Amino acid sequence: MLKKLNEFKIGEKGIIKIVDGEGKIRRRLFDMGVTPGAEVELIKKAPLGDPLEVKIRGYSLTLRKDEANFVEMEVKD
Amino acid sequence: MDKLKRFALAGNPNSGKTTLFNSLTGSTAHVGNWPGVTVEKREGVYKSKNKEEQVSIVDLPGIYSLSPYTPEEVISRNVILNEKPDCVINIVDATNLERNLYLTTQLLEMDVPLVVALNMMDEVKKNGDKIDVKQLEKNLGVPVVEISALKEENLDTLMEKALDCSKKPRKGSTVLENSLLTHLIKDVEIAFRGKEVDNPLFHAIKLVENDEIETKDHPDLVKMVEAYKKTFNDDTFGTDFEAIVADARYKYISKYYAPVLKRNVQNENNKKLSFSDKVDKVLTNKWLGIPIFIVILFLIFHITFAEDFLYLGAMGVPFNNNFAGTPFEGLFWTEGGINSIGVILQNLVVMFTDWINGLIGEGLVAANAENWGVSLVCDGILGGLFSVLSFVPQILLLFLLFSILEDSGYMARVAFILDRLFRRFGVSGRAFMPMIMGFGCSVPAMINTRTLADENERIATIRVIPFFSCGAKLPILTACTGAIVILLGFGNADLITLGMYLLGMVVAIVSLILMRQTTMRGEVPPFIMELPTYHMPQFKSLMIHLWDKLKHFIKKAFTIILLSTIIVWFLQSFTPDWHYIEYDAETMEFLTPLTTNDSILANIGKIIQPLFTPLGFGSQLANFGWVFAVGAITGLIAKENVIATFGMLAAVVGSLVSVSDAEGVSEVYTMIQATGINTAGVIAFIAFNMLTIPCFAAVATAKAELKKGTLKWTILFWLVVSYVVSSMVYTIGTWWWTLFIWAVVIVLVGLGIYFFNKYRDQKKLIG
Numbered sequence: 001m002l003k004k005l006n007e008f009k010i011g012e013k014g015i016i017k018i019v020d021g022e023g024k025i026r027r028r029l030f031d032m033g034v035t036p037g038a039e040v041e042l043i044k045k046a047p048l049g050d051p052l053e054v055k056i057r058g059y060s061l062t063l064r065k066d067e068a069n070f071v072e073m074e075v076k077d
Numbered sequence: 078m079d080k081l082k083r084f085a086l087a088g089n090p091n092s093g094k095t096t097l098f099n100s101l102t103g104s105t106a107h108v109g110n111w112p113g114v115t116v117e118k119r120e121g122v123y124k125s126k127n128k129e130e131q132v133s134i135v136d137l138p139g140i141y142s143l144s145p146y147t148p149e150e151v152i153s154r155n156v157i158l159n160e161k162p163d164c165v166i167n168i169v170d171a172t173n174l175e176r177n178l179y180l181t182t183q184l185l186e187m188d189v190p191l192v193v194a195l196n197m198m199d200e201v202k203k204n205g206d207k208i209d210v211k212q213l214e215k216n217l218g219v220p221v222v223e224i225s226a227l228k229e230e231n232l233d234t235l236m237e238k239a240l241d242c243s244k245k246p247r248k249g250s251t252v253l254e255n256s257l258l259t260h261l262i263k264d265v266e267i268a269f270r271g272k273e274v275d276n277p278l279f280h281a282i283k284l285v286e287n288d289e290i291e292t293k294d295h296p297d298l299v300k301m302v303e304a305y306k307k308t309f310n311d312d313t314f315g316t317d318f319e320a321i322v323a324d325a326r327y328k329y330i331s332k333y334y335a336p337v338l339k340r341n342v343q344n345e346n347n348k349k350l351s352f353s354d355k356v357d358k359v360l361t362n363k364w365l366g367i368p369i370f371i372v373i374l375f376l377i378f379h380i381t382f383a384e385d386f387l388y389l390g391a392m393g394v395p396f397n398n399n400f401a402g403t404p405f406e407g408l409f410w411t412e413g414g415i416n417s418i419g420v421i422l423q424n425l426v427v428m429f430t431d432w433i434n435g436l437i438g439e440g441l442v443a444a445n446a447e448n449w450g451v452s453l454v455c456d457g458i459l460g461g462l463f464s465v466l467s468f469v470p471q472i473l474l475l476f477l478l479f480s481i482l483e484d485s486g487y488m489a490r491v492a493f494i495l496d497r498l499f500r501r502f503g504v505s506g507r508a509f510m511p512m513i514m515g516f517g518c519s520v521p522a523m524i525n526t527r528t529l530a531d532e533n534e535r536i537a538t539i540r541v542i543p544f545f546s547c548g549a550k551l552p553i554l555t556a557c558t559g560a561i562v563i564l565l566g567f568g569n570a571d572l573i574t575l576g577m578y579l580l581g582m583v584v585a586i587v588s589l590i591l592m593r594q595t596t597m598r599g600e601v602p603p604f605i606m607e608l609p610t611y612h613m614p615q616f617k618s619l620m621i622h623l624w625d626k627l628k629h630f631i632k633k634a635f636t637i638i639l640l641s642t643i644i645v646w647f648l649q650s651f652t653p654d655w656h657y658i659e660y661d662a663e664t665m666e667f668l669t670p671l672t673t674n675d676s677i678l679a680n681i682g683k684i685i686q687p688l689f690t691p692l693g694f695g696s697q698l699a700n701f702g703w704v705f706a707v708g709a710i711t712g713l714i715a716k717e718n719v720i721a722t723f724g725m726l727a728a729v730v731g732s733l734v735s736v737s738d739a740e741g742v743s744e745v746y747t748m749i750q751a752t753g754i755n756t757a758g759v760i761a762f763i764a765f766n767m768l769t770i771p772c773f774a775a776v777a778t779a780k781a782e783l784k785k786g787t788l789k790w791t792i793l794f795w796l797v798v799s800y801v802v803s804s805m806v807y808t809i810g811t812w813w814w815t816l817f818i819w820a821v822v823i824v825l826v827g828l829g830i831y832f833f834n835k836y837r838d839q840k841k842l843i844g
Contacts (some may be wrong), residue, residue, distance in 0.1 A: 019320065024146050025603045030323035031142035032605055033176050036313065037324065047366040048497035051604055057175040057327075060608040062493050064500075067605055 001075045006052070006068035008042040014073035015039055021070035033057040034071060081122070081133040082243055083160075087153055087184060088168035089177050090139030091486075091609040093196045095119075097168055097226035098136040099621055101236070108625045111138075114148045114784070117527065126233060130240065135162070141176070141607075143183045143283075145290045147530055157187055158276055163243040164190040166235070168226070171201045171208055172610075175327075178334050181217070182326045186249045186279040190242040191219045194235050198223040205341030212337045218250055227615070249278035252333075256325040258318060261285055261305045268298055286322045353486075353610040360487065366494050373487075374513060377478045381419035381471050381517060382548055390414020422470030430463035449657040452650060453643075461642025464715045465634050465774050468518060468549070472630065476521040477623055479514060483528065484614035489606065496604055502586050503593030505529070505604050508538045512585070515545030519775035523782050524626065531602035532784065537592045539779055540791055541585035543771040544798075546578055549716040550767055556720045556741030557763050560749055561756055563736050573760070581767050584802055588794075594830050633777045641773045642714050648678040649711070649722075660725060665733065673725055674701070682707040692765060692800070693758025693807035701726065702752050705762050715772050723748050757810025761803040769799035 002017065016038045019029055033056055034040075041055045051064040088094040099106065102121025111118045119136035137156060138149035145151055157165060167184050169177040184191055193213075201208060214221040220238045224231040253262060262281050269277035272295075284291040284298055292299050306316045314321050350358075360369060385391055396410045408424045410416055416424065438455045446454075482488050488510060496506030507529050514522035522542045529535045546554070554577055558570040593601075650658050652675045659668040673679055682703030689695035694705035704726045712719040720741035727733045727747040734747045749759060770776060770792055780788045808815040 025605070027142075027144050027146055027319065028603055028605045030319070031144055031179070032607070033179065033327065034605075035324045035327050036320070038327065044361065045363075046361070046493050046497060047363050048494075050497045051493060053361075053493065053608060059173050059176055060610075061605070062489075062608050063605045064496065064603075067603060 003073050003075050004069055005040065005042070005054070005071035005073050006065040008052075008068075008073070010042055010044055013039065013041045013076045015076060016071060017074050018072040019070060020072065021067075025067060025070070029063075029067070029070070032061055033059075034061070034063075039076070040071075040073065081131055082163040082240070083133045083135065084123075084164045084166055084239055084243070085135050085137050085156060085162040086166050086168060087137045087157070087180070088139065089141055089170060089173075089180060091607065092139070092168050092170040092173075092177060093226040094136065094139055094168045096615065096618060097194065097196065097224070097232075098134065099618060100226055100229045100232060102134055106621070108629075110781075111148075111152050114152065116148050116152055123236060125236060130236075132236065132240070140180065142180060145288055148532070151290075157184075157189055158279070161275075162189065164192060164239045166192050166194055166239055168194045168196050171195045171197050171223075172204075174208070174338055175330055175335060178330050179326055182252045182330065183279075185217065185219070186251050186276075186282055188247065188249045188276050188278070190239075190245070190247045192235065192239045192242055193217060193219060193221045194226075195221055195223045196226050199225045199228065199230075207339040209337040209339070213334065216333045216337070219247075249276060251278060251282065252329040253282065253322065253325050257311055257314075257321055258285055258325075261302065264305075265298060265301060268301060269295075282322065286319050351610070353612075356611050357490070357608075361490050361494060366490075370491060370494060373482070377475070378517060380417050380478065381474050383417040384411065384420055385414030386417045388414070419471040419474045422474065423467055426470055427463075427467050430459070430466060434459045434463060448659055449650065452657075452659065453646065457643050457646030457650070458639065461646065461714055462634060462639055464718070465638050465642075465772075468520075468715075468774070469627070469630065471548070472518050472521050473623060473627060475514065475517045476524070476626055477619060479510065479521065479525060480619055480622055481614045482510075484612075484619065486609045486611045488528065489608050492604075492606075493608060500601055500604075502589040503597075503601055504534050504538060504589060505531075505602055508534060511538055512542060512545055515542040515547060518547050518549075519543050519545075519771050520630065520778045521626075523775065523778045526782060530606075533597040533599065534602055536783060536787055536791070537589055537597060539782055540592070540794055541588050543775060543795065544581040544585040544588070544768055546581045546767050547716070547771075549772065552717045552741055553712075553719050553766050554763060555739065556723075556745045557759050559737055559739050559742035560745035561759055563742065563746055564749060565756060577760075577763055577767060580764060580802075580806075584768060584798060588798060591830075594834065598834065629781075630774075633774065633781075637777045637780075638714075638773045645678070645711060645714055648681065649673060649676050649707075651677055653677050653680055665724060665727070673707075678707050678710065679703055682710070691804040691807065693761045693803075693811065694752075694754055698752045698754055698758075700751065701748070702754075704748055704752065705754070708762075709766060709769065712766055713770060713773055713776075715774075716766065719766060720744060755811060757807045760810060761807035764806050765799045765803040767799075768795065768802055770795045 003014070005014075008014070016034065016036050018036065019026060019034060021029070038056055043053045043055050043060065045052055051062050052068055053060055053062050086094055086098055098119055098121065101123045106119055106121035109118045109120075110116065116138050121134050123132045123134050124130070135156065137153040140147070140150045140153050143150055143154045145154070156162070165184060165187075167181050169181060181193060195208070195210065198208070210221050210223055220242060222231060222235040222238050224235050226232075251262070253259060262285055265284055266277045266281035269280050274280055280291060280295070284295060285302055287302075302318070306318070309316055311321065314324070359365060379386070390396060390413045394414075396412055396414060408416070408428070409421060434455055437459065438451055441451045441454060479488075482491070491510060492506035494506065495509045499506050499509055508526075510528070511522045511525040514525055519542050522545075523539050526535045526538050529538060554574045555570065558573040561573065562568045562570045652658065652671055656671055656675075657669065658671045658673060658676055660666070660673070661668055667673075685706050686703045687696045689706055690697060694702065696702070704723065708719040708722045711722045723741065723744040727744050733743055734750060735743045736746045737743055745759075754762075776792070779791060783791060805819055809819065
């Protein structure tokens, strides 16, 4: 099942399929390891609901929902 | 003598790079800025223990990649490409191998000797994991040394390896050998070789990645890539070369380097929460996160500024014997309560500087120095200098406490918690901490803006920091509001003070939004960052950090701040025809027939006084109306001087009308009576002082932290904001119906900006 990263529920895991967006934001996502094929788990949301904290490539990354919207995921069961 | 060899340290943020640098260079480290940007540059010299070997070491900023988007990345890239260090030491966090090696794969592509320092191996072993260093070394093709920067293990071995490597040149190598773009990269590399460009492989790959800097520098070769693109189509990536390269790097890392890491199977299965995870569960908890943050913030300010520590005094604990009559009177506690550490330290410094000032004054008098000479030294030079130095303990303490939060990893979580709130104002959650520090002192607050990644965000934050009214502005507030309440016969001074603090915050927020809509238009900077694992801050690093800041501040105090205080002293102590005005601060009397009323400063005040008419303290005032203008000028040395100036002028007016024991209230009251200023005018005066150019120490800090050429605009910004807001306060306070005029003006300005931006966007679309 395909789903955007910003629609994930806490604890949900998936594999990155496509990273959209452009320029600075996209490059930054790549450099932080958000590339197709990487496994991502949504750890938590900030107290006000945004940004998100995810586990990727063995470390904790935080990104906003707007930025997570660019990341298309294949949900893992 | 041979030229010193130069090694560069490169690595991810939080990889222990600075710890390694500190361990290698010790006391030789020197901190400055990279030219043109406000990114810290650290340099030092390594001396080997056994041999007489010396190496100059430069600490590159912490980076995740060599993309051209952040100033840190551009600096690191340019240093390695242009300055050609003799060896690059790439520090890699062994507990986070996968992401750290991403940078390594890019460094490998440069024609420079490279050694990988595998840091935090002790952590890896503690977890029961294993890393096959031999295999890693074989895969990378460069030496790998296991170290612990924290425990200073194996550092000499690392440096020996690096010295060996620096003796022979290394050709760049790439992990993209078997990727979809190998052919293209090879061709572009050959083209670069033809142009006799150094580091052809690195440039070739970056150009293929559509890197901003490369495409600008080599438009001819871009055509080559474009031509290839036409013949190329991949099923998953299309012609998105940037994605292909990033993906290929990570694929290679997972294929070859991930297997060298053998995870402890037990840990993997138990899924035990690490210490860091447990701490994080509480600190960023949905319900507890924000309250915990507020408590921590309160404690920091309480430890630094409270004069009734833990509110023991307010709870009725008696504090009687406060060493009355001895030099230690009021040092540790007063009748009101125990002093906090920050206040005790400040008292100590003041005790010491007062003693020196007195000693030098007596010495000069004994040596028959002229009266003006004694005053120049004691009031002008030392007085100004010491009033700035008296803030040093609290500035440093505040800085230390915030550094502890930063180093422990909590600051990143604060940004995480608050980002949602601050994004609306055009800044990220990271900007919150510097702003809130402004309530203590603008100096450490402005320095702390270094944690902000985006240049515009930094400038905007530095500009609004003074609006968060600092500790030194509080005396102005209490004195003026106290006098107002006595004058009116009703009201609550604390409420007015609180209102002024709120006004400052509102002005800050409005200014941020305005800047984002006009001069700093653009997207809110992205918020994609690592949340580092929590760890204990290191005493040594904190002290080195603090020492740097202290050195920097003292240097400023003795140069720019000293010079400005002497000028202000001169202006208020001499008449335009060079007669000296003598004033005794203790008896509050003038010893010469000439008074401050005759000084150059008063004359300047009289000239500029009409400018303040819309603010309520201009031409409409009777005699001595210039005191407010002059007070604002002396406030530039340190904001508490404003009230001291009033005291001086009360002596000019005649005699002080004593109405209250609270500090400064009588002085302000006297001046209100003498000048006939109305209440709205006094409040406008408070607002003006809160929002205008901060003290010289803060201006000097802003100058150091801002990009070249931005300071003059920043000063203009402070002047305009304080002028507009104060006139708004005065006019609305005096004639309530002007509220509607202001409302119309604000709406018109808002609409003007909206339509101008719309017009500009449309033009951009067409153009």
